[in-house]
Structure formats: structure tokens, C-alpha cells
Amino acid sequence: MKNFYISKSRRVRSTPFTSRIEKQGVKNYTVYNHMLLPTTFSSVEEEYIHLKKDVQVWDVSVQREIEISGVDAHKLVQLMTCRDLSKSKIGNCYYVPLVDSNGGMINDPLIYKLKDDLWRVCIADSDVLLFAKGIAAGKNLKVNIFEANIDTLAIQGPKSFKLMEEVFGTVINNLKFFKYDFFTFKDNKYLISRTGFSKQGGYEVHLEDIKSGQALYDHFFNIGKKYNLKPGAPNHAERIEGGLLSYGNDMLIEDNPFECGFERYIHLDTGVDFLGKENLIRIKAKGIKKKLMGVKIETNKLNLTDIHLLNKDNEIIGDLRSAAYSPEFKKIVGIAMIKTKYFDNKQNFKMIINGKYIDGKICELPIT
Amino acid sequence: MKNFYISKSRRVRSTPFTSRIEKQGVKNYTVYNHMLLPTTFSSVEEEYIHLKKDVQVWDVSVQREIEISGVDAHKLVQLMTCRDLSKSKIGNCYYVPLVDSNGGMINDPLIYKLKDDLWRVCIADSDVLLFAKGIAAGKNLKVNIFEANIDTLAIQGPKSFKLMEEVFGTVINNLKFFKYDFFTFKDNKYLISRTGFSKQGGYEVHLEDIKSGQALYDHFFNIGKKYNLKPGAPNHAERIEGGLLSYGNDMLIEDNPFECGFERYIHLDTGVDFLGKENLIRIKAKGIKKKLMGVKIETNKLNLTDIHLLNKDNEIIGDLRSAAYSPEFKKIVGIAMIKTKYFDNKQNFKMIINGKYIDGKICELPIT
Structure with missing residues (x-):
């Protein structure tokens, strides 16, 4: 396949790490949520082998975070997903299918519950912001919805645990899979979750401050040599093998969550109200x-x-x-x-x- | 500036013309509405000069068309924009600012009224589909909303008129600026509007059938030599000089339509109901x-x-x-x-x- 260049513009946003990864030799980009996502530094094959053996830092700032706050925040978040969030807990991350009124997939974010009235929806590649704003306007919900100024670094691979322990201390080892908490490095507090778009284990660091985020990035690479740390990116071969789905590739609005294998996140009998519920009940009865x-x-x-x-x-x-x-x-x-x-x-x-x-x-x- | 390659995937959709423009020597792409938009064949400067002198065919399939139909279609379209559409006519194209409840810009599409209950919203780079679906779900509107399988070719430049006359006959000369109508070539009917993202004059052909669309594309280039026809793309220098705004570059959700110079499309006194009206009234009173x-x-x-x-x-x-x-x-x-x-x-x-x-x-x- 012939190679083509990417045209940069303000519409296709750079991240706080773009200049760093370009110095580190990024070769390819894609665009995701109107932002640059690095895809290759060497080759998908080399990076696959390295990811399964060592540790990589990924600039996944494209995982934009839609913050929903206010008295109706829980109600709005629940309206967007067929997964019952009524018993959801602060400190947990929830992988949820978002569906439209027809029951079609519109995104598959990770949702972070920060308070009962403060949620962050960490999105795949579609403008969930506009969906949330549309529903809120239509239902007159008392919410504040905006894209937060948060950029994310994923630390992935088997050696991610030792690398993160060196930076944040042994306390980070207490963090369980799909939980988040706050950890300190050089007087800065970071929201860190034990999540990431690979099956090799690791963390995602959610950065609210660019300067301390860049300092953390540089620190990783300053101390990373002994872990054979390299810059990387979500690896298609690894994530396909792991069964991690990519919205826009594997599923689209024409597909419903049953068809995507999300049965365990479809709660039709618990009494919670969400868009597309009637259609999902009908789809379940008819069979996919x-x-x-x-x-x-x-x-x-x-x-x-x-x-x-x-x-x-x-x-x-x-x-x-x-x-x-x-x-x-x-x-x-x-x-x-x-x-x-x-x-x-x-x-x-x-x-x-x-x-x-x-x-x-x-x-x-x-x-x- | 160093050049980087674009990674292709199904998530970043190709168009029915991608293989053709790659044979014709496209060098750069950007991504727009989750789809490939060619940006350069030779250089922005050369293409600027050519566009102002001759004629270009642009693959602007990225201008996705959101079709809204049903008894509440007009109501929904009006809710999304501060421009009064109560006197809108079939056959007209309407450039409209779409605003959220705060009065922030979320898109600046061209709207085509096909019937009283059938509209197409030809969008800039944000998921208006999800905004429309959210509002419709929130307000229980009786509408059907989907992204139509329509791909668009723009024929732009001073010689576009003669080229289009040769293909569609002199009848095309009757089409006035910002109007659309149906025209026939080889037994196929095409929806054509006298619109386009340049100030050099021309048309946009909205293709509902891939095969006849590709045949039309090839026909343009078969007969185009005498007009010095070349493949091209929206030209940043030309559109900036012409004052044609680009959503995501020039304006974002943080900007309101007054700040973007859209005063003539902001109708606060005509009694129509749309999102953000109260806030736009407040913004107007305070001044920008x-x-x-x-x-x-x-x-x-x-x-x-x-x-x-x-x-x-x-x-x-x-x-x-x-x-x-x-x-x-x-x-x-x-x-x-x-x-x-x-x-x-x-x-x-x-x-x-x-x-x-x-x-x-x-x-x-x-x-x-």
C-alpha cells in the first residue's frame, strides 16, 4: 500500500506530548476525536513483541474525557447506557456500551464516577459530548457538560508495574483492575486507573496539568532504560487477539450491543431508565x-x-x-x-x- | 515541518473516489467526519493559482449528510439553529450556525430542505447526528435520523460552469447561487447545488449511487482536458481570503455565533424556538x-x-x-x-x- 502524508491543522489537535513523540521518532498518525493519535514508531510487529515483553508509554490524549456534573448527572449518564449504574461506586471504572434510541452503538467509553454528581466519560471516537448535550437540552436536565482539559498517558506492558512503583511508590500496587485512585509524584497529585487498551496490564494516568504531565512523561523516559521502556501506541494485533473492540472499526451505529458481545452489560430487568431500552427488549426477544x-x-x-x-x-x-x-x-x-x-x-x-x-x-x- | 504518514483503517473511512484520487497523485490527507479528505496533490500554492483560473473536481465526500425525516423533522432542525427557518423553501440551501444550550457553536452546516418533512444537514467536522439524536430522544420527537449514503463531488473554479454545461446541458445555467435541483446525465438523476467551499464559483453534486457517481467522476476527467481540469481540494489560502470559516479551526464550542460574524443568521425576535435562545439574547444584550x-x-x-x-x-x-x-x-x-x-x-x-x-x-x- 502506498503511503500518504497527514495534513496537520488546528482542527486536528496536537497533544501536550506531540513534540516529544516526534523527537522520539513517531512515523504514523491517525486522527481520533479530532486529535492526533500516534500509531507507529518502528513497526506494528516489533511493537507487538516489545509490548508483550517490556513496557511502553502511549500518548492516548485522544481518549477525551467528557465531564458531566450537576444534580441530574447520574440520571443523564444512565440514560446513555444500557448498563445499570444504580449501584456504581466512587473509585470504580465502568466499561459501558452507549446506545441510541434504536439500540444502536454510539460509543463504548470507560466511565469514571468521581462523586454522585460528577462523572467522567472517557470516550472512543465519536462526539459523545453532543449526544449528552442533546439529551440534556431535550429533557431539561440540570447538568454541566464539557470536554475536560485532560490528557492521558497509558503505561502498558508487563514491566509497567515496576516502572510505576518506582515513580509512585509501592502504594500503587494496591490499585486493583478497573479501579482508580490519586497518587503523588513530586508534590503533584495524579488520577491513575488500572486500565488500558491492551491485555498486557498497566495503568492510565489522567493529566489535568500540562506542565506536570510533561515532566512526568520525561521522568518515565529518564528512568525507563532499565525496563526497556519505549514510546508506543495501541497495537492492533495485540488488541484484536485480546478481543478489545474498537468503535468505528468493529462496531458502528448499525450494530447493537448484543451483536457486539456485550450481554453482560445489558440490564433490561433492573428498572433503570435508558435510551433504546424498548428496542433492546425487542431485539433480545427476536434474537440477533x-x-x-x-x-x-x-x-x-x-x-x-x-x-x-x-x-x-x-x-x-x-x-x-x-x-x-x-x-x-x-x-x-x-x-x-x-x-x-x-x-x-x-x-x-x-x-x-x-x-x-x-x-x-x-x-x-x-x-x- | 517534518512529514508524517497517515495510518488507514476502517474507522477512518475511504470514499468511493479514494482509489481514483490516489492514482491521480494525491499526496496528503486529513480526516474529517471520520473519513479521508484529500488536501494536496501538488502544493497549496499551485492549486490556489489553478483554482482561481480553471476548474477542479474535489472529493468532499466527508461533507456527510444527516437526513432528518418525519412529522417533527422541521421542529428538530429548527431547534438546532438560531436561524429562522419558518419561511424556508424547498429548493433552497441554508447556511446555518448550530448552537448548543449555552449558545456555543457546534457546527455550521448547509441545510437542504427536500420536503416539509425531509431535510438534509450537510455537516462540518462534528457528529451532528448524535446531537440530533440526543435532542429527539430527550423531546420524544417523531423523526428518523441517519447518516445518508451520499458522497459529494465539488466542481469549483471559473471554468466549472462550462464543464458542467457540457455534462448536464445548458439547463444547469438556470441554477442560482445557494439553490439546488435535479439534473440528468446518461439516464441518472443527480441532486446538484450551486454551492461549494470556495469563492471561485461552482457546484456540488450529491451522489446517492456509487457506480453512477464514479462514472460521472471519470467522465469529468475524460472531457476535462480542454478546461484544464485537475483534481483538487478545499484550498486554505483561497477560503481564508474568501472569509469562509472552518469549524474546528476558526470556531469551536467556546465561541458563539455573534463572535463568528453570523449576526444575519441569528433571529432572536421571530418567535421560533431553538436551543440556546435565552443565552444568545443575554449575550447580545451584554455585547461580545x-x-x-x-x-x-x-x-x-x-x-x-x-x-x-x-x-x-x-x-x-x-x-x-x-x-x-x-x-x-x-x-x-x-x-x-x-x-x-x-x-x-x-x-x-x-x-x-x-x-x-x-x-x-x-x-x-x-x-x-
């Missing part, structure tokens, strides 16, 4: 016709920018949503939306890549 | 403190990806939102948000570029 599954494809190169259909016996059985070369499986791994007729069996399929039929196989997510 | 103006800057290179402040006598008088080298003025032209204390005078200012003080001057928009 397609579902996201893993796939393995017998090739080592696939540039996925368009629709790729999967075929079996002259029938279309699904379409490929994400794909990347896995150094572990030595073939392409992917996520595909598969017709229900086929998703409960480990089916083989064929697909056309560059005019040739290539073999593939459906598998579970995560891919093992 | 900043306003978008043109600027000329005495240099020939300025990469605008960050905040650039304008100074006068040790005071910050505004910030630069867009900038490009103008082959006509032989200097940088730009759009800046200027404090009201300074905007009614043709003030000089200084700004720091690469550590040096550079002189600039405030001027009206369009820049002449």
Missing part, C-alpha cells in the same frame, strides 16, 4: 442475526480500509471489521461480524484478497 | 468581547497546529485560528479571534514565530 467473532486468515498482509466479505459455499457469511498480522500466530488475526448461522461453529471461510481466494477460520474472542 | 477577523502576517511560512497569540504593546489582543501562504498577497493570510477593543480598527500586532517577532495587521473578512 449477526455477532462479532474472531477470525484467523492464512496470509501475512491485509490492508483493511474497505469492506471485505467472508464467503462459504457461495454465501456471504460475514464481513471483516479489523485485521492485523500477528507475530504470535504468524498469520492475520481479525474481528468479523458473522451471521448467527455460522458463529457458533468453528467454520472455515474464504475471502478474496488482491484477486486471490484466501482461507480463514472463525474462532472465539479473545483469540487463543 | 471577541470577534473573528482577517489578518495579514509578514512571513511566508507558518505551520499552525497550536495556539499562536497576537500581541500589541505587551497585551494579548487575540489568537490565530487559521493561516496559509497567499500567492496573491505574497504573505500569510489568516483568521484570528480578536478582542473587541481591537477589532474595529486596522491594528498592527506582533507575533512570535520560531522565536522571532513578526509583524501583522488586522483586516476585514473577506481579505482584499
